[in-house]
Each structure stands twice: as C-alpha cells, then as structure tokens.
Amino acid sequence: MELTNIDFEQLFGMQDDSNPIMMLIWILPIIIFIFYGQRIQLWVTSGEIKKAIKKLDSYSVYSKDELLKFVKNNHNSKNNFSEKIDQFLDYFTIMPVEMDPNGIVEKVHHIVRSRDDYTRLHLQSIFPDIDSQTMSKIQTLLEISTSLRLIHKIINHMFLTAKKQNNYPLILPLQMMLPFIMENAIAMKESIPVFIKGQPIGDSIGPMIVGKMMLNHKKEPIEFETVLCKKEFLKRNLFLVKAEGPNSTVGRPAESLSKIISENKISSIIMIDAALKMEGEKSGLVARGFGAAIGGIGTEKFQIESVAVKNNIPIFSLIIKQSVKEAITLMTKEIAEQFDNAMHQLEEMILENCKEGDNVVIIGVGNTVGVPQ
Numbered sequence: 001m002e003l004t005n006i007d008f009e010q011l012f013g014m015q016d017d018s019n020p021i022m023m024l025i026w027i028l029p030i031i032i033f034i035f036y037g038q039r040i041q042l043w044v045t046s047g048e049i050k051k052a053i054k055k056l057d058s059y060s061v062y063s064k065d066e067l068l069k070f071v072k073n074n075h076n077s078k079n080n081f082s083e084k085i086d087q088f089l090d091y092f093t094i095m096p097v098e099m100d101p102n103g104i105v106e107k108v109h110h111i112v113r114s115r116d117d118y119t120r121l122h123l124q125s126i127f128p129d130i131d132s133q134t135m136s137k138i139q140t141l142l143e144i145s146t147s148l149r150l151i152h153k154i155i156n157h158m159f160l161t162a163k164k165q166n167n168y169p170l171i172l173p174l175q176m177m178l179p180f181i182m183e184n185a186i187a188m189k190e191s192i193p194v195f196i197k198g199q200p201i202g203d204s205i206g207p208m209i210v211g212k213m214m215l216n217h218k219k220e221p222i223e224f225e226t227v228l229c230k231k232e233f234l235k236r237n238l239f240l241v242k243a244e245g246p247n248s249t250v251g252r253p254a255e256s257l258s259k260i261i262s263e264n265k266i267s268s269i270i271m272i273d274a275a276l277k278m279e280g281e282k283s284g285l286v287a288r289g290f291g292a293a294i295g296g297i298g299t300e301k302f303q304i305e306s307v308a309v310k311n312n313i314p315i316f317s318l319i320i321k322q323s324v325k326e327a328i329t330l331m332t333k334e335i336a337e338q339f340d341n342a343m344h345q346l347e348e349m350i351l352e353n354c355k356e357g358d359n360v361v362i363i364g365v366g367n368t369v370g371v372p373q
Contacts, residue, residue, distance in 0.1 A: 042168045045175050049159050052178055056152040059189040063145035064089065066192050070141060074134050075127050084126055088119065089146050109299035133198070136225075136247040140195050140369070144188050151185055187325040194330045195248055200370040202326040202335050206272040207242040209342055210364030211373040214240050219373055222259060226251035227373055233347075235356040239264070245368035253294065253363050254303035260361055261311055267358040269308060269315045270349055272342070273365035277321035284338040285321040286345055293317035294365045316353060318346055 068082055075081070093115050096107035123138060124130075130138070155174065162171035194201055200208060214229040222228040225247060229240040239260050243251030260266065273293040277283060292304045292315050308315050320342055326332055346362070354360050 042163070042166060042171060045168070045171055046159070046163060049155075049171070049174060049178065052182055053152065053156050053159060055182070056148070056155060056185055059185055060145070060148045060152045062189060063141070063148050063192055066196065067138070067141040067145050070196055071127065071138060074130055074138075076129050081126060085142070088122075088142055089149055091115075091119075091146070105299055105302045108297065109303075112297065112299065133247050136249050137195055137198065137369075140248040140367075141192065144192060144195075148185060148188055151181065155181065184324055187328050190325070191328040195369060198246055198248070198370045200331045201328055201367060202322045202331050203274045203328060203366040204331060204368055204371050205274055205320045205335055205339070205342070206366040207245060207364040207368035207373075208371045209272050209339065209346065210240050210242040210362060211245060211368070211371050212343070213238070213362070214242070214373040223252040223256045225249045226253065226256045228256065228260070229373070233350060236350055236354050237357070237359045238350075239266070239359065239361045240364075241361065242364035242371075242373060243366075243368040245371040245373055248367060248369040250296075250365070250367050252300075253365060254300040254307075257304055257361060257363065258307050261307055261313070264359050266311070266313055266361055268354050268360045269304075269313055270318065270346065270353075270360065270362045271304075271315065271365055272318045272346065272363065273320075274327050275319035275321050276327070277323060281321055282334075283322050283326055283332065284334040286338055286342050287319050287321065288345065288349060289317045289319065291315055291317055293319050314353070316349055318342060318349060 064085070068085060071081065071085070093111060096104065096111060098104055119142070120135070120139060123135060123142075127135070127138070155178075158174050159171065162168070162174070191201065213231070214227075217229050217231045219227045219229045221244070222241065225244045227242060227244050231238050231240065241251075241253055241256050241260070243249045243253075257269065271293040273295070275287075275293065277285065292301045292308075294301050294304065304315070307313075320335060320338055322332075322335055326335060350360060350362075
C-alpha cells in the first residue's frame, strides 16, 4: 500500500508544490476566466436562447399557416389573399405621448378602438362572403399570429444585439425573462386549434355563467357584439351583460355598463372573470373580492371605475383562478367543474349585497368563443 501511495504522489507531483504542470492546471483556467469569462458565459447562454428563438419562429410560421388555411377553407374567392394577410401581420400601433398624462386613457382607448375597427372593416371588405362568427375567429387568429411574430422579432433583436456586441449583461435579462415569454408563446400556439373549432376556453367561464342565467329569457343588443338580458331573481332586478356568443369576442362591457347606468338607478355591479392564479394555487379556485375584474390594457377598467365612482356604485368581483395557458386554451375539467360552485357563490353575493327591489348589473367578462346565451 505504501509503494502505491508513493507512486501516486510522484505521478501527480503532490510532494513538490512548485511543480510547474500543477501550477498551470490551477492558474490557467483562472486566467482564461478573467479575460474571457463573459464571452464563455455568452456562448453557453446563446445555445439556450437560439433554441427558444427557433421555436418562436416555428410558432410564428405555424400560426400564419393555420390562419391562411382557415381563411382558404371558409372563403370562396380564388384570389391570392396571402399578401394582404402579411400586411396585417406587420401592422403596428403607436401609443399616444405620455408627457402630459391628462386624458391619456381616452387617447389610448381611441387608438386601440380605431385599430380594431379598421382591422374588422378591412377584413370584411376582403372577405365579404364570410359570416360574423367566422370573421371573429379570423380576427382572433390574426391577433395571435401578429403577437407571435412580434415576440419572435423582439427576442431575436435583443439576442443578435447582445451577440454583436459580445455583451453578456445585455443578454442576462433576456435569459431571465425567456421562460415566462415561452410560456405565453406556447399557450398562444396551442390556442389556435381551439379558436378554429370554436370551443370554449378558460377565459370563457365568466360569459358562460352569465350566459346560463340568460337562457330562456329575452336578449337584446346593447353595444357592438354585446348583449343584455333583464330578469328577476328573488325580487332583485338583474341586468345581465356578456359578449355576443358563440363569436370569438369580448364585447364592450364598459360602454354597455355606462348605457345601463344612464337609464337606470343601479345599486351594485358584480363582475365575473378568469384571473391569473399564483404558482401553488389550485386551478379553478373561486374567490370573491372588490373592484373591477377585467383584464386588457386598462382602458375599459378605467371607464367602469369612473362611472361607478361618479354614481357611487360598489363593484364586487367573482374570479375563477387559472394559469395563462388554461385561460386561452380549451377549458379544462378543473375549471368546468367549478361552474356550479361559482353560480352558487354568485347567488350568495346577490343576496348578501342587494336588497329586494334593487337593480344589479352582472357582467360576464372574457372571450365568449363557443358560449351562446
């Protein structure tokens, strides 16, 4: 055993600390890391980001192909419309200046609404033979495809800029954000077949609840792609509002609410919507709260809050928690099974917060794809 130990010590130079080979083995990596550390980290990180960019590119191409295929299957004309679709995919929106915040919400609302109206009217002029339900699907698919193309462009730009400058600190934020970006991109990609088939998504749970309450009652249009139903529930007068299904649309709940309040004395507003769950929370969890439960860029939320404050009307909310992916893909069993629970809690909220004879507005917020009324 002694001879073996001596042989190993001689072999690795352990008896002599000044062995030049051992000094090189220890010092050389340190020198390399000091002078080329950032480049090595950039090279290692680049591999992961390149794979993600390649996936984003494939998602963008897939979404465009599915959009063209869907239009081709539902459009009788033999004209080549792919170039016109390409033009839409590269459209951009310039937000108004924010140096003077006065009136910024109205400006943003005007820009976004004008963009949506233009897109819809232009698509209708290109495809006049397509019905409203199919047109709403085309608009949704166009929005998904545009978003995926934009995400790919931004991530690719940030990566190429960092690589061009050999700038690791610039690529570090991209590496940290990438998992969240990919989660959203994958969700959008997987939502495409759902919207094509016109199936309910997780975000449809709010309109689904209100839609069921509308069954066998008279409905009337109140705003663009938005319907109103008046009914009585335990001596309370309900004004039920949802987007017009089964189109792929969120309607215009803010304008609808303003119109109802201008014509009726309203005591309470109850909003039902999907909400993003935290990691660790169970999907489909139903929770009650206060305030306007509505997503988007914030303009409609501002309108709802403004009209509620002006008329001193409390806003209650009922949310069904779910992940980003669950919200825009086919409604899962866990979320669907909470339907009865959500209905029961909504009835409790009406009884607890509204007296007999009160007028209550109940809004089912969300995309009502596949959900009639």
